[in-house]
Amino acid sequence: MRCTLKTAGAVRTVAGAQFPAFLEFLNPSKGDIMGSSRTLYDPSRRLAKWCLTAALVGALVACSQMPAGHSTSVAEGPAGLSFYTPPSPLPAGRHGDLIWARTLTGDAAMPAAGHNWLVLYRSTDTAGQPIAVSGTVAVPAGTPPEGGWPVISWTHGTTGIADVCAPSRNGPDYPDKSYVDGINPVLNQWVQKGYAVLKTDYQGLGTPGVHPYLDGRSEARSATDIVLAARELDPALSRDWIVMGHSQGGQAAIYTSEIGTAYGHGLDLKGAVGISPASYLAEQVALGLKQTTAQANAFFPLIMVGMAASAPGVQVDKLLTPKGRELIGVVNQGCLGAFSKPGGWGSYKNDQVMNAKADFKPLEAALTSLSATQNVRPTVPLLVLQAKNDQIVYSQFTNLMVQRFKDLGVDLHYVEYTDIPNFPAVNVHRATVNRSLPDAVKWVEQHLPPRQ
Structure with a gap:
């Protein structure tokens, strides 16, 4: 197990071990205190040994507190809302790199998970510039299966544009609680089935900048990069994944079906599920x-x-x-x-x-x-789920989009529901997530089976 000592200040890596800059004199390449070519005065030698022992003990304690499977080189994010403010400038790296993480509890967490994380990770905005995006990671309980936990990247429906609307901020005073709390039990069932469930907040939702609402490629990058970041956080996650979303997130899932394979370096996107996807x-x-x-x-x-x-x-x-x-x-x-x-x-x-x-x-x-879902060219199998009486995302437009995809030869399965009661419009729209779960489970298990 590799453990990184995270301190306020620079670190130095020595033969696989990292030391804070203030302990640079312990670097064996500059004279090892335990039999060095450098002559050290005895009191300094004792002090150095004491510092080294303290550092190693501290590292071992820190490592012992990490959840099993967790990559111990991850920086712990700050408490409170400061978590969502990334370092400036962003650390050097590439999209999908994890910036920091911390343990997540409360309403945004999945009860069935062995561990829940709040994460901040690098992504890419519409102009191609690096940005920070927040989200959550729920890892199933138990021993990871061979090949790792299969992954579902969930793309949420419309909550808003303000930072307070980020689903990872769900708590007692969360403004769109009825929607997020209604969806989470469905996602929790996926965790129970042995899937790691990742939930991006999207660009600018919770983090600096304006959320580019319904910018499909921005959403798709956020959905893909959280998979890369989560695998850095927990190596027990598989490279195989499904993207799944509702409403705005249904659109995001379909956009991801086009770019996820090429953009997600090292990942294997097995399919996409769009529930009530926005189009036209x-x-x-x-x-x-x-x-x-x-x-x-x-x-x-x-x-x-x-x-x-x-x-x-x-x-x-x-x-x-x-x-x-x-x-x-x-x-x-x-x-x-x-x-x-x-x-x-x-x-x-x-x-x-x-x-x-x-x-x-x-x-x-x-x-x-930026938002013409019907013009996307999915490169992986696609499942579309739609209520015929949905008055938020109209089935007429979804039907047109589905026919367009079929004409293009997309590997697509479509289910339209006629048995959802005529609740108020927003309730029919949201009820599709629950109603479609059996069909989603059957399709996902065919394309990315849960591992035993």
Whole structure:
């Protein structure tokens, strides 16, 4: 087992061991204190031996406290919300490198896991620049199977753009608790079946910068890089993985099915599962804007601000009325539910918040370039799961996307559910995750069986 001594300051590696810079005089290459060519005064020799003994004892204690299978060279992240603020500049490396981690407890953790981690890792933004992304890692309990725990990278549905909406921050006061708490029991079942479940927060959600909502490639990079980071954290995780997500995350999963194999160096993506995946977004926005007296869509503020984060040509202020500009600031403070509250965005008509005379072509172009799920070219088997009566992600658009993929020869299996009761729209949309679980389990176990 390799153990790294992490201290405030530089470290030196000597014959596989690392020493803080202040113990540099212990470096055997510069004269070993235990029989060195360098002459040391006896008191210094005793002090050096004492320092070395203390350092080694401390290292052994630290190593003994690490969970089994954990890579002991990982830096422990700071407590509290400081965890989400990465070092500046980022440590040198490549996408998928782990920055730091710490043990996770509470509502964001998976009860069935042998260990839960909160992680911060390197990824890549739309411009190709290195960024830090947060997420969680749940490793099954017990002895890892031969080949390691198979991995599911979960891509979550819409929670919001504000940092408080990051699912890894789930706790008693988490704003979108009904959604995340409704999904977690399903994910916990995957852990019970012997899959490590990784949950990215996505770029800019919890971490610095604006979350580029519905930027498919950004989401896909976050979903792939957390697998690389988790394997650095725990070598008992397999290189074989499935990406699976719902709504926004369904879109993310399909984008990952295109880039995950090439982008995930050393990983083997076995398939993708898209549950109620968002598609044809530019077309839906254009249709919605024509309905000037219709109720304002609570997703529109997130779409506009998210696209502006990736496409500077989208000037949000110009797309809004004075009332719209007054309300749009909520995206940086609250989560999705805040837009549906009385007095919020959803309380107004489109023509009250959207500037009918504005040029929406840059927004539509950004959606076509960054969010056109139907134009993705999956390179791995794909499972799509959809409720026919979903009023958030309409089955008509999913059907069009599925047919397009079939025409391209994609290895695809599609299930459309007609038996989900007509709950309020958001509940039908979310209920699809639970309703589709048996089909998801059957398909995933065919493409990435749990190992015994």
